[in-house]
Amino acid sequence: MAVSAIKNMNIRLLHVFVAVVRHQGYARAQQELNLTTSAISNYMSELEQRLGFVLCQRGRAGFALTPKGEQFLQQSLHLLREIDEFERQADVLKGDLGGTFRLAVIDSTVTDPALSLPDAISKFSERFPAVHINLQIRSPHEQVQGIINNQIDFAIGTFPSSVHNVIALPMYREQHWLYCSDMHPLFAEKQLSLARVTQFGIVSRTYWSASDLGKRGFKHSTASVDSMEAQLILILSGKYVGYLPEHYALRWVKEQRLRALLPTEFGFQAPFFMFFRRGRSKEVFIRAMRDLLKTRTRQKSQTAR
Numbered sequence: 001m002a003v004s005a006i007k008n009m010n011i012r013l014l015h016v017f018v019a020v021v022r023h024q025g026y027a028r029a030q031q032e033l034n035l036t037t038s039a040i041s042n043y044m045s046e047l048e049q050r051l052g053f054v055l056c057q058r059g060r061a062g063f064a065l066t067p068k069g070e071q072f073l074q075q076s077l078h079l080l081r082e083i084d085e086f087e088r089q090a091d092v093l094k095g096d097l098g099g100t101f102r103l104a105v106i107d108s109t110v111t112d113p114a115l116s117l118p119d120a121i122s123k124f125s126e127r128f129p130a131v132h133i134n135l136q137i138r139s140p141h142e143q144v145q146g147i148i149n150n151q152i153d154f155a156i157g158t159f160p161s162s163v164h165n166v167i168a169l170p171m172y173r174e175q176h177w178l179y180c181s182d183m184h185p186l187f188a189e190k191q192l193s194l195a196r197v198t199q200f201g202i203v204s205r206t207y208w209s210a211s212d213l214g215k216r217g218f219k220h221s222t223a224s225v226d227s228m229e230a231q232l233i234l235i236l237s238g239k240y241v242g243y244l245p246e247h248y249a250l251r252w253v254k255e256q257r258l259r260a261l262l263p264t265e266f267g268f269q270a271p272f273f274m275f276f277r278r279g280r281s282k283e284v285f286i287r288a289m290r291d292l293l294k295t296r297t298r299q300k301s302q303t304a305r
Helices: 003-008 011-023 026-033 037-051 067-094 117-127 140-148 210-215 228-236 246-254 284-304
Strands: 099-105 131-137 154-157 166-181 202-205 223-225 241-245 258-260 268-277
Touching: 011 026, 011 037, 011 067, 026 037, 099 117, 099 140, 099 284, 117 131, 117 284, 140 154, 140 166, 140 268, 154 284, 166 228, 166 246, 166 284, 202 210, 202 228, 223 228, 228 241, 228 246, 241 246, 246 258, 268 284
Parallel strands: 099 131, 099 154, 202 223, 202 241
Antiparallel strands: 154 268, 166 241, 166 258, 166 268
């Protein structure tokens, strides 16, 4: 990017551009940007006019970046990361640790006794009262992409695999069981078998691969969801079996609305991690949240014993 272009560039235009690319279109970016599609279109037109080239194509074929748009996206992401780091360092020098800390967690963890996230956030806010917390609920894939692109500072959840430039620190393991509801034919059956259970449709998670499903004993799913709440709704419908975290299902188990099916056959534990971008481990906010979670998770584990 030319120096003259940077001098005349409104950083807001770059944020709009990056959001549009992330959401693959103007309409999907509206909620994040809090702008109408016409306003987003005006921002994009202004940015392209200042640059002197087209960034993206929109039409029946969908949203797509031009070759120059692809290059400019990488330059924009790099510049925005540098600006974020500049602001953090300036706050440190000033002695006023403010700014925004973007924290992401997978859904339905509020009932998890092993994760003391509310306690950790409380202590964090007491230590850094000027910091604005932006807490997001994101899928594992969205968390990783957000960490890589520096759109998320710190994430908590299951981690799919080793990812370049991402540090993942293990926390604990979350117990999952296969459930059916009281409206499902399996609920009242006393003698269950592996073959009998796998006859029925299972609701899976959109971020599971076919091999993930196969490990659970099922060849294919008949429904898919992005969140645990959606998974619970489909299971309660009586038309599907599906996996839920033990802590999340506990209320409905106590009410005899859910039943765990063949726990020795279908149970599994999902490892939980805290993760952040490599090279940022020494930043004040990341180090503070990491230490708070390590301490409080350890305290919870000892209490549970």
